[in-house]
Amino acid sequence: MTTAMLKVDNLVTHYGAIQALNDVSLEVSQGEIVTLVGSNGAGKTTLLMSICGDPLPTSGTVRFDGKEVQGLPTSQIMRSGLSVVPEGRRIFTGMTVEENLSMGGYYRSKVEIAESTEHVLTLFPRLKERFNQRGGTMSGGEQQMLAIARALMSRPRLLLLDEPSLGLAPIIIAQIFEIIQKLREEQGTTIFLVEQNAHKALSIADRGYVLEHGRVVLSDTGQALLANDEVRRAYLGG
Amino acid sequence: MEAPLYFLQQVINGLTIGSTYALIAIGYTMVYGIIGMINFAHGEIYMIATYVAFIVIAGLSMMGIDSTIFLMVAALIVAIIVASAHAFAVERVAYRPVRGSKRLIALISAIGMSIFLQNYMLLAQGSRDKAIGNILPGGWHFSGGDFTVVLSYMQVIIFAVTLISMLLLAAFISRSKLGRACRACSQDRGMANLLGINTDLVISMTFVIGAALAAVAGLLLGMYYGVVNPYIGFLAGLKAFTAAVLGGIGSIPGAVLGGLLLGVAEALTGGYLSTEYNDVVSFGLLILILLFRPWGILGKPEVEKI
Numbered sequence: 001m002t003t004a005m006l007k008v009d010n011l012v013t014h015y016g017a018i019q020a021l022n023d024v025s026l027e028v029s030q031g032e033i034v035t036l037v038g039s040n041g042a043g044k045t046t047l048l049m050s051i052c053g054d055p056l057p058t059s060g061t062v063r064f065d066g067k068e069v070q071g072l073p074t075s076q077i078m079r080s081g082l083s084v085v086p087e088g089r090r091i092f093t094g095m096t097v098e099e100n101l102s103m104g105g106y107y108r109s110k111v112e113i114a115e116s117t118e119h120v121l122t123l124f125p126r127l128k129e130r131f132n133q134r135g136g137t138m139s140g141g142e143q144q145m146l147a148i149a150r151a152l153m154s155r156p157r158l159l160l161l162d163e164p165s166l167g168l169a170p171i172i173i174a175q176i177f178e179i180i181q182k183l184r185e186e187q188g189t190t191i192f193l194v195e196q197n198a199h200k201a202l203s204i205a206d207r208g209y210v211l212e213h214g215r216v217v218l219s220d221t222g223q224a225l226l227a228n229d230e231v232r233r234a235y236l237g238g
Numbered sequence: 239m240e241a242p243l244y245f246l247q248q249v250i251n252g253l254t255i256g257s258t259y260a261l262i263a264i265g266y267t268m269v270y271g272i273i274g275m276i277n278f279a280h281g282e283i284y285m286i287a288t289y290v291a292f293i294v295i296a297g298l299s300m301m302g303i304d305s306t307i308f309l310m311v312a313a314l315i316v317a318i319i320v321a322s323a324h325a326f327a328v329e330r331v332a333y334r335p336v337r338g339s340k341r342l343i344a345l346i347s348a349i350g351m352s353i354f355l356q357n358y359m360l361l362a363q364g365s366r367d368k369a370i371g372n373i374l375p376g377g378w379h380f381s382g383g384d385f386t387v388v389l390s391y392m393q394v395i396i397f398a399v400t401l402i403s404m405l406l407l408a409a410f411i412s413r414s415k416l417g418r419a420c421r422a423c424s425q426d427r428g429m430a431n432l433l434g435i436n437t438d439l440v441i442s443m444t445f446v447i448g449a450a451l452a453a454v455a456g457l458l459l460g461m462y463y464g465v466v467n468p469y470i471g472f473l474a475g476l477k478a479f480t481a482a483v484l485g486g487i488g489s490i491p492g493a494v495l496g497g498l499l500l501g502v503a504e505a506l507t508g509g510y511l512s513t514e515y516n517d518v519v520s521f522g523l524l525i526l527i528l529l530f531r532p533w534g535i536l537g538k539p540e541v542e543k544i
């Protein structure tokens with residue numbers, strides 16, 4: 001039996017008195033693409049961020065590589081081999097592409113940063129042209145690419161992505177999904193993808209979870225969820 | 239000939255004081271930029287640094303050392319270390335535990351720290367003025383007609399040391415890893431955390447850097463005026479805070495510009511009206527800027543960070 005790379009058990013998270021996650025359990029194995037779908041306010045972002053310890057979950061466990069990480073400071077969790085492309089990208093708008101990337105590899109050596117920079121620039125040639133441009137002056141698609149590239153600077157084994165396709169043109173969305181698959185194929189990066197674009201996400205995913213009102217209500221392979229009537233009705237427009 | 243020379247003299251004097259305001263103001267602005275609070279104990283850090291510089295200069299002089307450059311360098315190093323250690327401790331003890339709670343709580347903690355540090359120096363050093371002799375006398379004189387403009391060596395040193403400090407800071411902020419992390423934290427601290435950056439450490443370093451610059455100001459202004467007492471931090475802190483707001487709180491170039499402008503405004507007031515109006519002008523400027531352009535000269539109007 002292989003142990004899951006990421007294993008979440010009975011996770012509960014509150015915002016003050018509001019309970020946003022209710023007893024969520026899921027797992028992601030090495031090399032998988034797993035997606036989490038759900039409507040607005042279902043708690044997808046909360047789940048992803050709770051894994052990173054921001055917000056701090058109220059109870060439950062989060063294991064990464066078999067080691068419990070819940071309760072550790074966020075910066076420490078994020079040094080253990082995972083990174084996140086958060087909702088809304090959150091690139092440093094006042095910093096150049098180069099500076100943003102260097103922040104992504106903050107705790108690594110100069111040589112490693114140079115190597116990773118080269119690597120992400122081949123994945124996103126567009127960023128090479130914009131290398132000394134300020135993040136805030138780039139287009140939405142470029143910013144999303146920068147956010148992904150920044151997350152890759154630490155050479156994560158697990159990449160968490162929160163709605164990377166939000167607000168982007170179809171052609172850019174296609175590029176981003178292509179990159180996500182390429183990362184898994186070429187680097188063996190494990191992917192946990194939160195998406196509202198359920199159709200696209202489920203078609204590239206090995207497995208998927210459906211979140212409603214802070215609970216996991218369904219989980220199956222990507223293909224099975226695509227064919228599932230309930231999922232079709234609720235998330236795929238019929 | 240007299241009028242323009244007299245004006246020039248006021249501007250020189252104003253830039254001298256303004257440089258030191260700028261050095262202190264940077265500490266306010268950097269801390270505000272990164273955690274959104276006004277560190278009201280910062281003026282006290284400057285006061286402590288001035289004492290330390292005096293003690294080092296007086297002590298070494300008593301031991302027979304009279305090289306000005308040696309005295310200044312020694313005083314500077316010790317003042318920076320002591321001031322930084324105090325600022326580091328203040329952040330750990332008084333600010334970190336209340337970070338994330340309401341702004342008013344942090345503000346009260348800062349005011350409490352300010353009162354504490356003032357009284358702590360009062361107990362250690364007494365309330366009376368301490369003085370040191372001028373270890374860098376003399377200067378250049380330019381006379382024209384019946385007015386002589388004086389540019390003292392001390393003033394030149396103040397300009398030079400301030401300039402060097404600013405250049406070092408600029409290089410640190412734009413090039414070094416930690417300096418970049420400071421900028422990243424002031425834009426989005428949560429995101430910096432999510433990249434594995436230990437933002438607590440970055441915050442500590444921000445306090446230390448601010449304190450080091452205040453220590454530079456402490457030595458320079460202390461030598462310029464020649465006296466220190468436990469109350470000097472209050473007014474200097476308030477002036478530097480005004481400078482930071484004037485330039486745009488959160489903006490480092492703004493703090494420098496604000497400091498210089500404030501220094502010149504005060505000197506001109508003192509030179510043409512009366513030095514008694516200096517504070518009126520400074521705080522009048524503060525009120526005007528808060529009323530009409532609260533984001534300052536170089537700051538950007540933005541939604542307030544809460």
Ligand SMILES: Nc1ncnc2c1ncn2[C@@H]1O[C@H](COP(=O)(O)OP(=O)(O)OP(=O)(O)O)[C@@H](O)[C@H]1O
Nearest residue numbers: 015018020038039040041042043044045046047196
């Ligand atoms: N910082 C917060 N404070 C209070 N409540 C919050 C906070 N963040 C989220 N919530 C609430 O928690 C619930 C889950 O929000 P979350 O952002 O996780 O949803 P989501 O599934 O990511 O939605 P979307 O698809 O719109 O991004 C929502 O009801 C939301 O209002």
Ligand SMILES: [Mg+2]
Nearest residue numbers: 044045046087
């Ligand atoms: Mg969300």
